[in-house]
Amino acid sequence: MNQELDWNKEIVLEDERVLLRPLQESDVEYLEVFSEQEPDTWKYSLIRANGRGNLVNYIRIALQAKANKTEFPFIVLDKKTGSYAGSTRFYDINLVYKTLQLGYTWYGKAFQGTGLNRHCKYLLLEFAFETLGMERVEFRADASNARSIAAMKSIGCQVEGIFRSHMPTVEGGRRDSIVLSILRQEWFESVKENLKNKL
Template sequence: MMEINPNQILEDGRVLLRPLEKSDVDHLLYFSINEPDTWFYSLVRANGKENLENYIDIALKAKENKTEFPFIVFDKKTNHYAGSTRFYDINFAFKTLQLGYTWYGKNFQGTSLNKHCKYLLLEFAFEILGMERVEFRADANNAKSVAAMKSIGCKVDGILRSNMPTFESDVRRDSIVLSILKSEWIDSVKENLKSKLH
């Protein structure tokens, strides 16, 4: 059965994505303590050291089960760790996976870093892993995240109503579902995204 090399690294001139490790708490703690709003829309929060340790533990357990593959993001331009992202709900039989749990420190948001990361991840998913569909999800109210996904070429599939709980009691979120198909990647998304890398 197909699987991802546990030591898989993806990189270009701007960014390096390497497998997330337990010791990466040290590299990401600054964001966890100083930028807690980063996880406002996330059900699994990493604000504060204890939450960050839990966040990484959950990701690493899922990696062991081969349903997820988490990366830490290193920005070569600034020579600093910038955040984290991962493949999840990996299904080789159906040739699908989801790309998400993506967050960056405030100084890295709005730069070309995300587009470099997404280019490497999508290229790997479609051209190496042979996926036919890469899916993205977000809180439907998270306009910034939805805009970022559309900007890399995602198409909206629809809204999953009352899809998940939130941290507010008795409040559930609607999740927006977006995707890129392999045919779209080959036909236009890859070149369009490549043209935005700088």
């Protein structure tokens, strides 16, 4: 089923392990603990959320992009612990070309390596390909962010290449960006089943 993305709808994606719901301004209260205690979470991020002020700005930018209909940010609830774990989003959404990017994903340290990310990615990819009818879902990361790249490969992403000196970093330098993707036929032929078996 292909449907338009309803920007005003309360889109909730969930399974037995995780729940993703639209990010809200008030969610700063749930995410502030990571912002204050785990500032290195945003080491590779182009928009930092370390410290309450930066987190408020991070959420405000995400919600403005949603209002502009280019991004759809979620907050992630770990149903196993009953605690909010982090955030992720669809961005660079192009409904005409049937493409989008999946990223700005981060979790508190206690939730990393627990399988939570695979559940999130399964739900997001299923929604992108099977509800929105996307043809391509793209992922990007700092080419030196080994943890993020390994996580993307583990869910079935194919490496396409590296954009050299692609964008500025917060520190003032420039970063190379690695580009990965999953195509619609790959999702249905193998990625979906392989990812489901890892949940």
